[in-house]
Amino acid sequence: MILLKQRKAILAATLLYTCFVLYCMFFAFDRASSEATSYTFIFLPENFLKLPNPSDLLHPTLMDLVSIGNTAAFIPFGILVPLLYPIRFVRFLAGFILSILVIETIQAFTLLGSFDINDVLQNSSGAAIGFGAYALGRRATGMWRKIAVTGLSTVILLIGVWGIGSAIDSVLTKQEGPFVALSELDDSLGHAAKNTKPYHFKIGGQEITPQFNVYSAEGEEAKTYTYKLKNKELYFSMQYGIPDQGNFKGSISVVVDGQQILSNSADIQGHAPNRFEWFFEQADELKITVEGNEKVWDIGYKEMKYFWE
Structure with a gap:
């Protein structure tokens, strides 16, 4: 009975958080007042993750916060979904990427945003980080240990992906000479x-x-x-x-x-x-x-x- 109540609570939290994220993607930041008159599709990634350099965080700009948010905001999905339904990582990530592609397409056709492959990469990276943190936390014994390991793993994996993304950016992105x-x-x-x-x-x-x-x-x-x-x-x-x-x-x-x-x-x-x-x-x-x-x-x-x- 307790497990059933926990499952209902997790499902409710997942639905509420999904609604919040969808609201941010379609209606927040004055998207509805946009004067865009044409569809925007960006298929080539400008950067791998577009996360700001650590030094930029001392005086972050709005775009720095948006870049971090595009990744961090989707970490909970990697934790909540496997809590609700036992699922393998590859299947989870494939389903998540497909969902984000659909949402990005709707954003473009409703003129409430654009289809941006950079967003797909960032969102999917966040979900993958969450799933990895969940998998590591699940191995711990005791509820509080699971929560602590999951939280710490989230931070470590985010920093790791950030570092890998920066390395890839340095290879694939031109820099000023x-x-x-x-x-x-x-x-x-x-x-x-x-x-x-x-x-x-x-x-x-x-x-x-x-x-x-x-x-x-x-x-x-x-x-x-x-x-x-x-x-x-x-x-x-x-x-x-x-x-x-x-x-x-x-x-x-x-x-x-x-x-x-x-x-x-x-x-x-x-x-x-x-x-x-x-x-x-x-x-x-x-x-x-x-x-x-x-x-x-x-x-x-x-x-x-x-x-x-």
Whole structure:
């Protein structure tokens, strides 16, 4: 009779928790007020688990908490389901993944979310952790020992999966490489950069101290610098402005593979230093045109690379 009461309590807890999770997946976080007008399906995992680095937890962002929640929130299912029904791990995980795939699909078609394979991986990892913790806790003797072993196992397995996920991410995910100053490269004609050594100047009364390079028209009305980036995936950055001394006129233009991504003249810039950043999934030819008294400094990029490259 006691076992029957326990089973009913566990079943009730499972149903209540399932309703809570479904509410979070479909209606929480203002999902109902979403203005999405098209279906979103993400089939390629961006990362294996997308869990934040331990150092990020000192100042966690909302996305860090969401990433952890996507895994931790599904751990109870790995404990509650085998408590209700004796089931093998492979069968449990297969059924769970199928259920999550159905839910993710419904999210996408109802415009209350998206089908995201990253969520499937995170949710399934959480359920697997719960099942593993349950299997270890079941071997202990006594109710309190079972609870203690299950809880401790949950923490250890979560840290273990987190570590494995981070290792897989480091292999499968590109990371930012070191900053490469544009002046370190030869131009499109194979010539080394000239007259680009950094020097001091003021813009809007602010002392500017470039670290890597300074590009200018070099006494001409305009000068174009052309570089071959060899179809690299990279984060590009630079700073620009017109120094206080001399006439306040000039402009800057940046063109990548025939597409202009920046065009800025003196009247738009104002008397202040400006910073420009851009991400290129693929960049071959870079052209920077400097006109008048414009100065452009610390131009360079960080290439996205796998750790073995």
